[in-house]
Amino acid sequence: MMKKIFFTLCFITAITELNACDICGCGVGGNYIGILPDFNQKIAGLRYRYSALHSHVGTGGGATYLTTKEIFHTAEFWGGWNIRKKWRLMLSIPLILAEKTNQGTTKTKNGLGDISVSGFYNIINKKNVVGESRLLVQHLWVGAGVKLPTGKYNGNDKSNGTQNTNLFQLGTGSTDFMLNAMYDIRLQDAGINITGSYKINTANKDAYRYGNKFSLNSQLYHKFSLGNSTNISPNAGVLVESSQKDLEKKMETDASGGNIIMGTMGAEYIHKKFMMGFNWQTPLHQYLANGIVQANNKAMLHIGIAF
Numbered sequence: 001m002m003k004k005i006f007f008t009l010c011f012i013t014a015i016t017e018l019n020a021c022d023i024c025g026c027g028v029g030g031n032y033i034g035i036l037p038d039f040n041q042k043i044a045g046l047r048y049r050y051s052a053l054h055s056h057v058g059t060g061g062g063a064t065y066l067t068t069k070e071i072f073h074t075a076e077f078w079g080g081w082n083i084r085k086k087w088r089l090m091l092s093i094p095l096i097l098a099e100k101t102n103q104g105t106t107k108t109k110n111g112l113g114d115i116s117v118s119g120f121y122n123i124i125n126k127k128n129v130v131g132e133s134r135l136l137v138q139h140l141w142v143g144a145g146v147k148l149p150t151g152k153y154n155g156n157d158k159s160n161g162t163q164n165t166n167l168f169q170l171g172t173g174s175t176d177f178m179l180n181a182m183y184d185i186r187l188q189d190a191g192i193n194i195t196g197s198y199k200i201n202t203a204n205k206d207a208y209r210y211g212n213k214f215s216l217n218s219q220l221y222h223k224f225s226l227g228n229s230t231n232i233s234p235n236a237g238v239l240v241e242s243s244q245k246d247l248e249k250k251m252e253t254d255a256s257g258g259n260i261i262m263g264t265m266g267a268e269y270i271h272k273k274f275m276m277g278f279n280w281q282t283p284l285h286q287y288l289a290n291g292i293v294q295a296n297n298k299a300m301l302h303i304g305i306a307f
Contacts, residue, residue, distance in 0.1 A: 042081055045275070045304025049074040052296040055165045055255075055289070068102040070167055074113065078304075086122045088141075091115075096151065100168045107168075111152055114171040118145030118178060130187075137186045145178040147199075155206035158248075165255045165289060166208065166246065173204030189223040193237075203247070211244035211257045219264065229272045236265040239281065258288035260295060273306040 050073060056066035076094040083089065094113035099106055120143035128136045151171020158166040182195040195217045203209040219237030226232060239262040246256035266279035281298040288295060 041307070042079065043304055043306045044077070044079040045302055047074075047076040047078060047300060047302040049076065049298070049300050051298040053167070054294045054296070055167060056292050057294050065103065068100060070101075071099045073097040073099075076113075088120045088122075088143075090118045090120070090145075092117075094151075096170050098168060098170065109152075109168070109170055111170050113151040114147050115150045116145055116147040116178070118180065119143055120180070134188050137184075137191075139182070139184045141180075141182045143178075143180045145180070147172075147176040147178065149173050149175055149204065153204055153206070155208065158206075158208065164253075165293060166210075166253070167293075172201065172210050173206065174202045174209065176201045176210075191221055193217075193219045193221065207249045209247045211246050213241060213243040215239070215241045217264070231270055233268045233270075234265075235267065236263075238262070238284075239264050255289040255292055258286070258290070258293070260286040260288060262298075266300075274303075275305070276303045277301075 050071075052069065052071045054063075055068045055070065056064065058064040058067070074094050074096055076092055078093075079091045081089045093115050096110060096113045098109040100108075120141045122139065122141055124138055124140035126136075126138045130136045149171055151169070151173075153169050153171050153173025155173075157168055158164065177200045178197060179200070180195070180197045182193065184193045185191055195215075197215045199213045199215075201210045201212055217237060217239045219235050221233055221235035223231050223233045240259070241262075242259040243257045246253040261284045262281045263284050264279060264281045266277060268275065268277035279300045283295050283297070286295055
């Protein structure tokens with residue numbers, strides 16, 4: 001049973017379950033939700049995310065009187081439902097606490113973020129014995145989803161001018177769409193998981209549209225059994241993300257968009273139907289918002305139970 005659970009551990013490594021931090025530079029790496037186990041009907045859990053960035057950094061990443069630090073704490077309820085054998089629905093409901101500090105002055109926001117719902121279809125589900133009785137397992141999932149404008153967007157917090165960032169929001173204020181794909185291949189207890197997603201944004205009521213974003217994540221993992229019903233699975237990989245420029249009244253905003261490469265590492269613990277895990281992401285290379293935004297390390301902790 002535990003082997004069956006493990007070959008779908010990487011069903012969702014970086015599928016786009018979005019939170020308020022996903023709106024711009026702070027969002028890079030923000031769509032990672034961890035590794036989920038297989039479940040017969042339903043699964044539910046809680047996640048905590050931490051992400052931070054500096055905006056208006058000077059030459060070479062140095063601080064200026066305009067440099068601002070923004071921190072996002074996200075407590076997120078997530079759940080999944082299986083429909084027959086090939087369909088799966090996922091739900092994410094985030095609660096956000098955001099902090100913005102400049103020259104010793106701190107502003108805060110808190111409240112509901114943007115709720116997202118995604119559906120997935122299992123195209124490939126294969127098991128083959130290769131070599132000397134070694135099990136080869138392959139999976140391919142594809143899906144699409146929608147992010148609802150449930151998080152508060154305040155246009156007054158966006159300063160006029162194309163050189164100003166628009167990050168300090170609880171939501172985008174827009175209905176956005178996601179396309180996702182995941183391929184996983186495992187030989188016995190070791191495997192690789194590759195996921196890709198593309199987020200298509202629309203304009204909100206203030207005629208502001210955050211840039212579309214492409215994300216590609218690759219992870220190596222290995223399962224170590226700690227008994228008949230318990231295992232731990234360390235993982236490590238690379239996440240690449242690229243965002244287009246934001247548009248304000250159909251004009252490009254300079255302080256937006258860009259690309260980043262992040263190293264990721266973590267571990268998942270599963271005991272029967274209970275699971276817990278963590279993930280750490282650190283920037284390896286980045287160029288965000290024409291160089292005036294600098295993303296910092298990100299972290300995630302989660303627990304869940306299948307039923």
